[in-house]
Structures are given as C-alpha cells and as structure tokens.
Amino acid sequence: MSETVVIGGGAAGMFFGILAAQNGHKVTIIEQNEKLGKKLFITGKGRCNFTNNCTPEEFRSNVVTNPRFLFSASEAMTPEDVIGLFEEWGLRTKTERGRRAFPESDHSADVIDTLKKQLHKNGVRVLLHTKAVRILSDENGITGVEVESTDADKAEKSRILPCSNAVIATGGISYPSTGATGDGYRFAKDFELRVTDLYPSLVPLVCAEEYVKEMQGLSLKNVELHIRSGKKELYNEFGEMMFTHFGITGPLVLSASALIGPQIGKKQLTAWIDLKPAVSEEQLDARLLRVFEENKNKTLKNILGEFYPQKMHPVITAVSGLDPETRIHTITKEQRTALIQTTKHFPITLTALRGYAEAVVTKGGISVKEINPTTMEVKKIPGLYVIGEALDLDAFTGGYNLQIAWCTAAAAARHLN
Secondary structure, eight states: OOEEEEEOOSHHHHHHHHHHHHTTOEEEEEOSSSSSOHHHHHTTTTTOOOEEOSOHHHHHHTEEEOGGGGHHHHHHSOHHHHHHHHHHTTOOEEEOGGGEEEETTOOHHHHHHHHHHHHHHTTOEEEOSEEEEEEEEETTEEEEEEEEEOOGGGOOOOEEEEOSEEEEOOOOSSSGGGTOOOHHHHHHHHTTOOBOOOEEESOOEEEOOHHHHHTTTOEEEEEEEEEEETTEEEEEEEEEEEEOSSEEESHHHHHHHHHHGGGBTTBOEEEEEESOTTSOHHHHHHHHHHHHHHTTTSBGGGTGGGTSOGGGHHHHHHHHTOOTTOBGGGOOHHHHHHHHHHHHSEEEOEEEEOOGGGOSEEEOOBOGGGBOTTTOBBTTSTTEEEOGGGBSOEEOSSSHHHHHHHHHHHHHHHTOO
16 A cells, blocks of 8 residues: 655544554654644633534535535535544543534543544554655655654754655644644645635634723623624624623624634624614613613613623713713603614624634635545645645534544545555
C-alpha cells in the first residue's frame, strides 16, 4: 500500500488516520503542536459537542456554506454512524438538548483519548513537534512532504517524508492559540488552488452604542434577534444572548455571525432585539395599561421591574426618550407607544466581527470547486486531499462543524488511492 502523510492532528486528521489505517493504508500524521487534538480539547467549553444526533438532511440544513457539496460524504458517514463508531471504540456518549452529542463524562479529553487509542491500535505513526513546510509533487502527483521540527530542544534541518498521498487537515485560522496558522491555505496557493475570502465565524459581534456596554454581563433569554440589509431579512431567530463590554454574544449572536459576517462593514445592516416576542404590540400595550392603572402614583422607574431586567432600566428609558422620574398617571399615549417600540425593536448597530481568537470556526477556505465531493481529492492533483475546516465549509453551532470534519475525513479515507 502507498504511504500517506496527514498534515494536522486535529479531529479530521485523526479520524482520517484511523479509518485509512483500518482500510490497510500506511499513515503518518504530522502535528506541529506538542499533542494531538488541541482545538478539540476546548470544543464545547471543554465538553466536546462532537456531533449532532440528526439525520443527514438535517445536518446539511445546518451547514451554512456549500451544503450541497457534502451530500455524498454526509450520506456515507452520518451522525448516527459517527456516534456508533465512537461507542464501538469505547466512548460512552449521550445526547442532550438540541440533539447535541457529548461524551457521557463531559470531558473532551475522553474523545481525544479514544481517537489516540485507535490511532495506536491501527498502527498510525504520529510525529509531534513536526511542521509541514511544503508538499512536493511531480507530473504524476504527490511525492512527499517536507517537514521540520518545532521542538526548540531538538531543532533540525528540514527533511522529506516520501509519500504518494498528502492530506491537508490543517484546520482554519480560528483559535490561533491552538496552533491554527492557515498553513493549508498556503499549500493550496502553492498548487494554484482557489482560496475564498476568510472571516471569523460563530463569533461575537461588536456594537456601536455606548448603552450596550452599560449592560455588560446581562443575559437575555427568550428574545428574538432581527438583522436586515435594507428590506432583506438576513437573520431572525429566537433564543439567548448576552451583552458584553464590546457588543453582544451568546448562541443567537454566534449563529447570526455565520450568516452576516461577510456583510458587516460592507453594507448597512439594521439590527434590533424583540425583548417580548411572545406578545404583540397590542398585547404589550394592554399589559402596560394594567400595570399603569395599578401604580398610578408611582414613577416610571419603579414599575420597570415588571417588564425588564434591572440593568436595562436606565437604558430602556433613555432609548425611549422618557424621564424615569415621570409619574405614571402623567404618561401619554405617545410616551407609552415609545416604550412599546423600544421593547419590540430595541436598536443595536453592528459594526464588526470579533477576531479569530474568539471564533469557533473559520468561514471560507479552499474552494470546494477544486475538490471531488465524493473523494475529497483535489481534481487536478492526484494524491492530494483536503478535509475538515481547511475547506470552504462551515455550519452553525451544535456539533455540525465537527460532523463536517468526520464525514469529509471518512470520504477521503474510503477513496484513498
């Protein structure tokens, strides 16, 4: 069997190595870090939401970029298949809210250990502290990978690992602290492959308003976040979010970033929060009237607790243009309408994405037009494969991005030359 070198010892690289070795291939994984799975370790806040226990169709519906490309790969390695493999390999799993799959222990290290044990069991060679410098090829395809040591104590000149297959499993450039350097994009450009524009994704958003910063640390549940570009609605979802010292974050916001990231700063986006999505403006007005009737002699600031968290009180009145010391019995219909409008359309101005250091994944990557969707092999370079986050594929939170890693890795392993 031919020699295969995998560049990157993350989720996709390890999964590929196991499956390729099980198919009889001789595999070497090179990893520039001191250990495998460094990004996997911090996934899901250290709990590792390793897939989503959904159907292949539902999985693809949660892939934001190029979901059709994944049709063959996702049907051949389904979320159910992934869970089954991990269980077969000795990892006890569980499925939680939103069908998110986790190790039963809630420890990401157990997922990594499971993969490492399978690598060892199947004879996959792992070279840590080893960085790929370039991928070598001739007119017939791949011939080797030039590597050098990243261990300062064992510095050595570059050497060549001969191989007839090279797998780019380098990930993106999100969470650079885990060693994500974008090397895969460099290799792609060496072979004149197209790399699409890159953006941080599943990342917090920066807001312009000072009053957002005043609410730092405040979490909102059961609200709706709306984002439009002109008359076109880009995002409208119900859930949880939080205000920070720079803007907004939380599940609603991270999902929004996956859809609107490329447009922030380029187009005028209109964003607002519906703080009471369960009621209409008319119903909210009726409730306000009831509370006002019961508290005629109080000031506005003394009844805001009926409707809003404490930290929002000064902001709500300021945005509504109301004096918090106003007596309830003096409030006009116009003032009440202003309060309703602020509640149902709380305005925020989105100015930027936070950086790659806070991004769960990278949006953009090696163009899928360069790749065979069944095999993950580069169409014009025999023996060169691309899997995982290095590709122009990204999804919402919930285990879907790791499912991209697993299914693309499996496709490449299944069809390896």
